[in-house]
Amino acid sequence: MANTIYIRLRHKFKAALNDCIKIGKMANVIAPRDMKNVICDLDVYKIRPEDNKFVVIDAMDVIQAIHERYPDCDIQTVGPQQTIIEVESEKKGPRTVLFLLVWVLLFIGAGLTIMNFHEDVAMSSVHQKIYFLITGRENAKPLILQIPYSLGVGIGMILFFNHIFKKRFNEEPSPLEVEMFNYQQDLDQYIILQENKKAEAKRHGDG
Amino acid sequence: MVMDDVLLIIVGFSGGLAVGCGFVAFLTVLGIIPRLTQLTKTYDAIRKYEWSVILGVLASTWFGLRYSSFSLPGFLLIPIGLAAGMFVGMLAAALTEVLNVFPILAKRLGINEKILLLMMALVLGKVLGSFFHWTYFIDQ
Numbered sequence: 001m002a003n004t005i006y007i008r009l010r011h012k013f014k015a016a017l018n019d020c021i022k023i024g025k026m027a028n029v030i031a032p033r034d035m036k037n038v039i040c041d042l043d044v045y046k047i048r049p050e051d052n053k054f055v056v057i058d059a060m061d062v063i064q065a066i067h068e069r070y071p072d073c074d075i076q077t078v079g080p081q082q083t084i085i086e087v088e089s090e091k092k093g094p095r096t097v098l099f100l101l102v103w104v105l106l107f108i109g110a111g112l113t114i115m116n117f118h119e120d121v122a123m124s125s126v127h128q129k130i131y132f133l134i135t136g137r138e139n140a141k142p143l144i145l146q147i148p149y150s151l152g153v154g155i156g157m158i159l160f161f162n163h164i165f166k167k168r169f170n171e172e173p174s175p176l177e178v179e180m181f182n183y184q185q186d187l188d189q190y191i192i193l194q195e196n197k198k199a200e201a202k203r204h205g206d207g
Numbered sequence: 208m209v210m211d212d213v214l215l216i217i218v219g220f221s222g223g224l225a226v227g228c229g230f231v232a233f234l235t236v237l238g239i240i241p242r243l244t245q246l247t248k249t250y251d252a253i254r255k256y257e258w259s260v261i262l263g264v265l266a267s268t269w270f271g272l273r274y275s276s277f278s279l280p281g282f283l284l285i286p287i288g289l290a291a292g293m294f295v296g297m298l299a300a301a302l303t304e305v306l307n308v309f310p311i312l313a314k315r316l317g318i319n320e321k322i323l324l325l326m327m328a329l330v331l332g333k334v335l336g337s338f339f340h341w342t343y344f345i346d347q
Contacts, residue, residue, distance in 0.1 A: 111336025136278035145288040150337035152292020160300035183310035
């Protein structure tokens with residue numbers, strides 16, 4: 001009787017310290033009903049304090065656990081080959097102060113860089129030149145050009161990040177959201193590789 | 208004499224070619240035009256936008272180098288300034304994005320939901336920095 005068991009690991013989830021991770025929690029399982037309940041209840045891993053922030057569980061670990069219980073079953077994995085478990089540490093204090101610091105940092109930094117940019121590209125003389133080009137008069141401080149310009153800088157940035165018109169205009173993700181997603185993806189990939197390497201080293205050390 | 212002129216033409220043409228290529232490459236890397244077509248849903252007009260950029264560059268190169276003047280009323284400077292500012296703002300935003308500042312910052316601080324506020328810091332900083340520059344700093 002070659003029962004086939006299909007498992008699909010979840011990509012990522014959170015668990016607390018000292019949790020016992022059961023297969024049912026970290027994977028979708030398709031199997032005959034009586035077996036499925038048993039399989040979902042199998043322990044794969046217990047989170048220990050020395051695991052730090054991430055634990056990666058390989059599909060092989062899951063297969064091993066099932067295999068021990070049902071040696072003559074055919075196990076098929078679908079989808080991701082690893083699951084990342086994010087270990088939730090104790091609640092951290094409010095991040096408000098840190099947030100405000102970053103806010104001020106960005107605010108001042110942004111102001112400084114735009115001024116640097118203006119000096120760097122001699123924006124002031126360009127503005128004077130445009131003023132002369134249009135009106136035929138000289139003006140050392142063409143504020144009629146520079147005030148709309150300053151407002152435009154802000155509008156352009158907001159437009160680029162698509163925040164004001166998000167609801168009204170466009171359901172496509174903003175570049176920032178795509179960027180966040182890509183970054184997270186890269187991070188996950190890195191964690192999987194690193195944790196695998198560590199686990200490998202440990203196994204060799206034991207043997 | 209003729210040799211000098213020929214040489215100058217070659218140098219000028221080569222310089223212009225290099226600058227033009229660099230300009231287009233820079234615009235392409237930052238992806239401002241695709242972003243604008245995406246916002247306005249005018250994907251098929253992208254060729255026309257290309258021409259708009261080329262003509263804009265050509266016109267301002269010519270008039271900028273020739274010190275021409277049109278003696279037009281001053282209020283025309285308001286839309287020009289606004290457009291110039293928006294373009295620079297988009298450049299700045301695109302540069303921030305290319306450098307991956309926000310994802311890293313938000314991840315490090317664990318403040319994904321407040322990223323809009325962080326962005327406002329950047330935008331307000333740019334606007335007020337620019338105001339400060341033109342109204343006060345420039346007199347110093």
